[in-house]
Amino acid sequence: MYGKGILKGLSVTWKRFWDTYTEDISWMLRGKKRYNTDEGIRHRSSKDTKGIFTVQYPEEQLIVPEEFRYVPFLVYDEGADGKKDVRCTSCGICAKVCPPQCIWIVRTNDPATGRPVPVPTDFYVDMDICMNCGFCAEYCPFDAIKMDHDFDIASYGRNIYNIDKLLKPASYYAGIRPENYTREEEARKAKEAARAAKAEASASAA
Amino acid sequence: MATALQTQTVDLVARFPAIVTADARSGYTGFIVNKENLVEVATAVRDEFGFDLLTAVTGVDYIAENKMEVVYHAYKTIGGTGLAFKVQVERVDPIEVPSLINIWAGVDFQEREAWDLYGIKFTGHPDLRRILMWEGYEGHPLRKDWKEPFFEEETKPFKSRWPEGKHTFSEEKNPFRDNLNFPKDFDPEKYIVNKEEDLYASLERYTTKDVEGSMKTDHIVVNMGPHHPSTHGVLRVAVTLDGETIIGLKPVMGYLHRNHDKIGERNTYLQNIPYTDRLDYFNSMSNNFGYAITVEKLMNIQVAERAEYIRVIMAELSRVQNHLIFIGMLMNDLGAMYTPSLYAFEERELILDIFEAVSGARMMCNYFRFGGVVRDVPDFALKKIHDLVTDRLPAKTDEMERFLNENEILMARLKGIHVLNAEEAINYSVTGPVLRATGVPYDLRRADPYSIYDRFDFDVAVRHNGDMMDNYLIRFDEIRQSLRILEQALKQIPQGPINSQKPAYQVRVPAGEAYGRIESPKGELGFYVVSNGKPNPYRYHVRPASFVNLTAIESICRGTKIADFVALLAMLDIVMGELDR
Numbered sequence: 169m170y171g172k173g174i175l176k177g178l179s180v181t182w183k184r185f186w187d188t189y190t191e192d193i194s195w196m197l198r199g200k201k202r203y204n205t206d207e208g209i210r211h212r213s214s215k216d217t218k219g220i221f222t223v224q225y226p227e228e229q230l231i232v233p234e235e236f237r238y239v240p241f242l243v244y245d246e247g248a249d250g251k252k253d254v255r256c257t258s259c260g261i262c263a264k265v266c267p268p269q270c271i272w273i274v275r276t277n278d279p280a281t282g283r284p285v286p287v288p289t290d291f292y293v294d295m296d297i298c299m300n301c302g303f304c305a306e307y308c309p310f311d312a313i314k315m316d317h318d319f320d321i322a323s324y325g326r327n328i329y330n331i332d333k334l335l336k337p338a339s340y341y342a343g344i345r346p347e348n349y350t351r352e353e354e355a356r357k358a359k360e361a362a363r364a365a366k367a368e369a370s371a372s373a374a
Numbered sequence: 375m376a377t378a379l380q381t382q383t384v385d386l387v388a389r390f391p392a393i394v395t396a397d398a399r400s401g402y403t404g405f406i407v408n409k410e411n412l413v414e415v416a417t418a419v420r421d422e423f424g425f426d427l428l429t430a431v432t433g434v435d436y437i438a439e440n441k442m443e444v445v446y447h448a449y450k451t452i453g454g455t456g457l458a459f460k461v462q463v464e465r466v467d468p469i470e471v472p473s474l475i476n477i478w479a480g481v482d483f484q485e486r487e488a489w490d491l492y493g494i495k496f497t498g499h500p501d502l503r504r505i506l507m508w509e510g511y512e513g514h515p516l517r518k519d520w521k522e523p524f525f526e527e528e529t530k531p532f533k534s535r536w537p538e539g540k541h542t543f544s545e546e547k548n549p550f551r552d553n554l555n556f557p558k559d560f561d562p563e564k565y566i567v568n569k570e571e572d573l574y575a576s577l578e579r580y581t582t583k584d585v586e587g588s589m590k591t592d593h594i595v596v597n598m599g600p601h602h603p604s605t606h607g608v609l610r611v612a613v614t615l616d617g618e619t620i621i622g623l624k625p626v627m628g629y630l631h632r633n634h635d636k637i638g639e640r641n642t643y644l645q646n647i648p649y650t651d652r653l654d655y656f657n658s659m660s661n662n663f664g665y666a667i668t669v670e671k672l673m674n675i676q677v678a679e680r681a682e683y684i685r686v687i688m689a690e691l692s693r694v695q696n697h698l699i700f701i702g703m704l705m706n707d708l709g710a711m712y713t714p715s716l717y718a719f720e721e722r723e724l725i726l727d728i729f730e731a732v733s734g735a736r737m738m739c740n741y742f743r744f745g746g747v748v749r750d751v752p753d754f755a756l757k758k759i760h761d762l763v764t765d766r767l768p769a770k771t772d773e774m775e776r777f778l779n780e781n782e783i784l785m786a787r788l789k790g791i792h793v794l795n796a797e798e799a800i801n802y803s804v805t806g807p808v809l810r811a812t813g814v815p816y817d818l819r820r821a822d823p824y825s826i827y828d829r830f831d832f833d834v835a836v837r838h839n840g841d842m843m844d845n846y847l848i849r850f851d852e853i854r855q856s857l858r859i860l861e862q863a864l865k866q867i868p869q870g871p872i873n874s875q876k877p878a879y880q881v882r883v884p885a886g887e888a889y890g891r892i893e894s895p896k897g898e899l900g901f902y903v904v905s906n907g908k909p910n911p912y913r914y915h916v917r918p919a920s921f922v923n924l925t926a927i928e929s930i931c932r933g934t935k936i937a938d939f940v941a942l943l944a945m946l947d948i949v950m951g952e953l954d955r
Contacts, residue, residue, distance in 0.1 A: 179776075261879060265642075274539055292539065301647075303645075
């Protein structure tokens with residue numbers, strides 16, 4: 169029969185249409201909210217999703233995974249009385265590895281000796297050029313530069329972030345990437361313990 | 375399984391003693407052919423040695439030796455390793471090399487590209503116009519002495535970034551001053567870009583004939599694009615029509631051109647990986663794969679076992695979502711607006727969620743490193759892949775088939791519309807599903823296995839009619855085969871390290887050349903990389919599948935109706951990021 173194939177196809181569309189309602193009703197009967205809740209959004213991007221698939225941005229936002237990366241920021245540790253301990257030593261590896269070369273670092277020189285000090289005077293990232301590859305965070309030996317989760321940075325002008333705008337506390341980093349943070353902290357503690365043990369060993373030997 | 379013909383070593387020197395010499399440079403392979411005898415040797419390569427598929431043609435500018443080289447990579451469609459042969463000419467304009475277009479029609483666009491970017495004149499090429507740059511452009515950008523307008527330094531990293539990195543905009547520092555070339559007697563006030571005559575002259579024309587009993591008609595030239603919503607991006611096509619029938623057609627491209635090759639030569643090896651994401655932006659995982667195996671070939675390193683599996687899993691997931699999008703977008707082009715394509719997008723989103731969880735980005739994954747991958751796949755992602763592969767994707771593929779395959783309108787549009795036959799397809803260097811739909815079982819995962827594809831049990835999807843319907847159905851076959859590979863890979867994946875190398879932001883690559891290729895969802899994706907031992911590649915060339923497949927478009931479309939053109943173009947599955955590079 170001519171038109172049978174079309175009807176067969178339409179049955180798929182009809183089933184999808186039907187699913188949107190049955191799915192909503194079943195969530196309602198279970199007393200759960202399918203929209204504007206984390207659970208609902210998670211369900212919509214799981215393998216069992218059916219019915220309405222879309223996430224109504226910006227009222228709803230997809231939950232980004234831990235590894236999600238969007239433009240870098242600099243991490244500082246909160247010292248006593250609100251002092252910012254910037255982790256960056258201005259070694260320049262991020263600037264060297266950056267594929268579009270959007271990182272600009274001004275190294276600090278000691279005014280007395282003229283020797284470089286391991287703190288950046290200023291640090292620029294040209295966010296319009298940044299391609300979000302994450303190399304800077306990947307190759308930073310001091311865990312000082314990390315990729316952010318905040319992707320709503322649309323603006324009318326050019327986005328060149330200087331060090332003030334780039335600095336974010338380690339607690340923020342721990343918030344967006346808990347697993348990475350714990351792993352790095354453990355590695356750091358292990359390293360420090362090893363160093364202390366070594367120092368102790370050499371001290372006792374002397 | 376290798377047959378005698380596949381493993382037979384090729385000794386061109388013995389066959390042409392005075393004409394051909396082996397390439398003796400360290401790290402190089404292949405043969406150097408005398409320029410005068412190129413056509414003769416190439417004919418023998420095709421007819422006597424059986425290398426019927428010429429995949430890549432490109433130039434290399436050896437400025438220090440004052441030489442320009444053209445590199446050809448020929449393969450057999452029955453599988454096996456390839457043959458590289460080269461021609462070297464003095465680097466003095468005009469640089470002339472005989473064209474091989476009468477032996478392999480597929481060199482058409484690639485020779486035009488070499489002319490455009492290197493200024494190598496291919497004598498005998500019937501339509502040697504610029505292809506990626508516009509007519510009237512001055513200079514040949516891939517030459518080593520050519521500099522772009524915002525030129526800073528030959529190679530990255532630039533010295534201005536550290537330790538005195540005061541941010542400056544390049545346009546402030548360099549307002550088109552030193553490195554902009556104008557022709558002699560150039561007056562910008564009087565300059566009008568009007569170089570389209572060559573394009574229109576290259577189109578086949580229909581001369582008005584007064585046939586008895588028929589209406590007197592004339593041809594008409596129609597420009598489709600570059601802003602046509604159905605040409606998959608900014609592709610422009612100039613078509614001559616006789617009524618509704620296409621009699622001549624030329625694609626005009628380069629609207630998205632950014633000279634990926636030149637950027638690649640400025641970058642370090644590592645910095646190129648995120649740039650390859652931007653080639654075929656649907657399949658950044660496959661692009662990474664191709665580039666990574668090429669550089670690994672040069673570096674001569676092994677890939678960590680677990681990483682091999684992760685790579686295959688990612689590449690096959692990428693293929694599944696590419697083919698789903700292909701099906702959806704084809705329906706868009708046929709007029710079934712959005713419903714099928716959005717159904718396809720749902721599954722794609724779920725796959726992209728996985729990419730995002732492992733690599734951090736949905737499309738620009740930047741996931742591969744030399745020797746492995748950047749980070750391990752977390753368990754929840756592996757579980758999700760497993761659920762999708764065993765549970766959801768097979769069901770959804772079936773649903774898609776139920777939804778579309780028996781549709782009478784679709785059948786009327788697809789069945790019996792001829793795309794290519796096997797001979798034409800091979801002659802035009804067409805690869806990928808389009809070639810396999812003509813009955814040639816040429817899949818690099820089997821024909822020239824790379825990575826660990828030889829460990830999996832799967833069939834090469836083949837269809838035999840070469841019409842649109844087969845081109846469409848073969849995508850379903852490939853999705854099913856990819857799911858088969860994925861299932862096996864998920865079962866076999868071992869624990870272990872994910873990179874065989876120590877993480878390093880600069881890799882040491884010994885001098886030499888390498889041509890690496892993979893079966894990307896769109897066809898053969900090749901990378902030709904020449905290293906001179908420095909931190910940056912000396913030559914970095916991409917052989918994109920869409921670009922070479924598009925060579926056949928005129929032959930495909932001639933004689934068909936203009937209404938079918940959009941669908942035929944969709945069949946080639948082009949993507950402008952890769953086509954224009």
